[in-house]
Amino acid sequence: MAKVPEVGTSAWRREGGDDDHFCPGCGTRQQLVARYPWYFCADCLKLAEDHQGRRLVFQSPAPLGGMSWRYADAPERAVECAAVVCLIRNREVIVREARFGGFVAEPYNAPLRGHNIVRLSRAEQSRENRTTTAGPKPVPGTRR
Numbered sequence: 001m002a003k004v005p006e007v008g009t010s011a012w013r014r015e016g017g018d019d020d021h022f023c024p025g026c027g028t029r030q031q032l033v034a035r036y037p038w039y040f041c042a043d044c045l046k047l048a049e050d051h052q053g054r055r056l057v058f059q060s061p062a063p064l065g066g067m068s069w070r071y072a073d074a075p076e077r078a079v080e081c082a083a084v085v086c087l088i089r090n091r092e093v094i095v096r097e098a099r100f101g102g103f104v105a106e107p108y109n110a111p112l113r114g115h116n117i118v119r120l121s122r123a124e125q126s127r128e129n130r131t132t133t134a135g136p137k138p139v140p141g142t143r144r
Helices: 125-134
Strands: 055-060 070-071 083-088 091-097 104-105 117-119
Touching: 055 125
Parallel strands: 083 117
Antiparallel strands: 055 070, 083 091, 091 104
């Protein structure tokens, strides 16, 4: 797995900018990243969980990027996806691959569009979500 920077860390900060953003999860003052005006801090991203409270881990399956997720208590199985709708501090969020690597979580407030988006924030999936999550592929090198 490739090591990628997290949004809001020194790899993402612009020079001389003010801390003018607050994490929507915990209120911690953060550096503003114009592309992601409502991003959650790295500490809150580590609290991502599904509707049952199982902790999620996001990783890059290849050196050139991509996104996969797995349960923290099941490291042997990762699933590739485009985005994950999950919970951070009981708030629905969408986690995606950030533009220059890493992952970004933002409040979720729009209908799911696109393919390979996994919704883990609710027990039952709507008909729309069943079709968008059909057939996620395991990451090569992990067991099924």
